[in-house]
Amino acid sequence: MSLVLVVAVGAGVGLVLRGGGSGGGAAGDGVTDPNTVVVKDEEIAELVEGHSKALASGDAKAFTSIFDQENTALVRGQARVFANLRKMPLAEKSYQVLRRQGRAEDSFGRGVKFTQDVAFVHRFAGIDLRPVAEWYRWTIEKASPHAPLVVTKVAGAPPTISGEESKTMYYPGPWDIWPDIAVVKAGSNLVLARPQDAALARRVAPTVSAAAAGDLAFWRKNGDPNAAVPAGFVVALVKGQAQLGRLFRTAKAEEAGISIGMPSWGVGDDTVKVGGTRVVMDTTTAFFKDDQGILEISEHELAHSLIAGLDSAEFSFLGRSKWIVEGFAEYVAGRDRPITENRRFPEGRAYLQGRLAMPFEGTLPTNALWDFKGMTNTNYFMGHLAMRFIAEKYGERKLVEGVVAAYRASGDDSEAAMFQALGVTKAGFERQWAGYVRAQLA
Structure with missing residues (x-):
């Protein structure tokens, strides 16, 4: 059993890609042949912007319309994502264009298929210090010159550099893989759980709230009052290490709990490199045998999250x-x-x-x-x-x-x-x- 803090090496990695762009430059520049199938940056931007507006306005039909309508499992899954996200108390939420790979132009009139990485930028109200991003990899197809773009597959985008522990960038969130989400308030904190664990989440919530209050009181007594520390935390409950390694990351898990630091979106000159954290705890461990154990693991993981925003996020060899x-x-x-x-x-x-x-x-x-x-x-x-x-x-x-x-x-x-x-x-x-x-x- 171990409890570890994971903060991405180089918290600003990939953020320079904000605003779009493709792996091979802007597609379609100078194209005049009407038979050419081409995907322009403007089309990608319009697709992603429309997806953001659909989520913000609560338009489920528009949200799912960009996906392959013949793939009922994909559409049903994204409808579930939409419903889950609508339950989240997010102060900010939007989709932003990242990198593109693959053939986005064909001179012979054939359809094109490529991958487009998209950031789901979001901020939990009263919890995240800055907006953070989960990275998706969409597979997109365009069948003919005037056909619409269709998303045929959704997965997690891999890291931009090799050597990362996780195979995906903060994917999947519980909204991606859980059929429904129980959202339980715990003071200024949130406890997220699968529907079948809703009763456990309600039982755990007061202890999580007490742990957060204790950690924050310790900071107020001993820390810099002007430092960037959160006022609350997001805690997700899972069962077993397989689930522990498959939430906000894709990695082999050997811990009982983890605090996952997420880079601030669009860091720039901002001194806060880690905009928020996601705490995940395995409820099958010995810590969950009694309230004292739950308090202990909660205080430990929330202590990591408490000071994550002070992390320099500079690359280092040994860490x-x-x-x-x-x-x-x-x-x-x-x-x-x-x-x-x-x-x-x-x-x-x-x-x-x-x-x-x-x-x-x-x-x-x-x-x-x-x-x-x-x-x-x-x-x-x-x-x-x-x-x-x-x-x-x-x-x-x-x-x-x-x-x-x-x-x-x-x-x-x-x-x-x-x-x-x-x-x-x-x-x-x-x-x-x-x-x-x-x-x-x-």
Whole structure:
């Protein structure tokens, strides 16, 4: 079991494509032959703009009219998407043109078929700091020179760069794959669930609300009042890791919960690179056996989401130090309970006693060995103890200052930024921290 934060490397990736364009330049430039089948940028823009207007106005017939009417499953599925999206409290919603690939012109009068990536730009009211985007890949066909464009397939668009964990860009949303959505208010937050889990969502909602209130109170006490932090969160409930890896991403899931950071749409000079997050939690895990466990996982994931908007989103080779990222979330979730009550305490003691795959040598966990031979839970616990030590020695305000400094630095420089904020060297910190760990686990 692990809880991780996923923030796309380079939050601005792909946003330069806003406003349209195709992989091979504007199609149809200089075309005069009436037999030529060509798709112009203006046609794509008109198609996408009409789709936006249909969603905004609540016109289901217009929304589904762009899809292949002979493909009843596709039309029925998009009608379901429309109905689900209409339930979402979105302050902004529109479709925007991204990149195009494939043959969009034919000189011999034959039909053309190509793919067009489209961003669903949206912002949850009172929750997202900025609009964010889910990326679709539409397959579009044009049968003849004067035929309309027809969308024959809808899927998730892949990342623009290789090496991303997810095979799709924030697709699918629950509105894409759930037959219906139970939308439950939880204070300033939303809990989304499949219809059959509506009762569970209603039971979980007060705990999610309490977790959010606790995390936000911690921030108000210790954080910068002018920093970009959300006032609420979106939480989706799923059952099992297969579903966990198939919501707002397409990836292999090994966590119990996740906070997925989504890039701000049209970043430009905006300092907020991560406009919003989507928290997804697996209700089949041990955390959901009781209210205390639900509170713990909620506080942890919402702590990630709380400071996601402060992320620099700069590319880094190894990524932000996990002992800082996970240690902070663990600290926020467990700060009011004795360390001996932590579910990972026995593993921490076994680590200190040399009974695990690696011996305790008084050094902080590294990203490279974070998941080495079953050490993941232990490394979470060590990160937690690092944050407890900082809070006790320097105070919670200095802890928050150090974490924020680490987030605002590039991932590779995050650890150095933390120690600079604390005014200590890494070697000096580890010496003191190692003594603290031994005292806590004795």
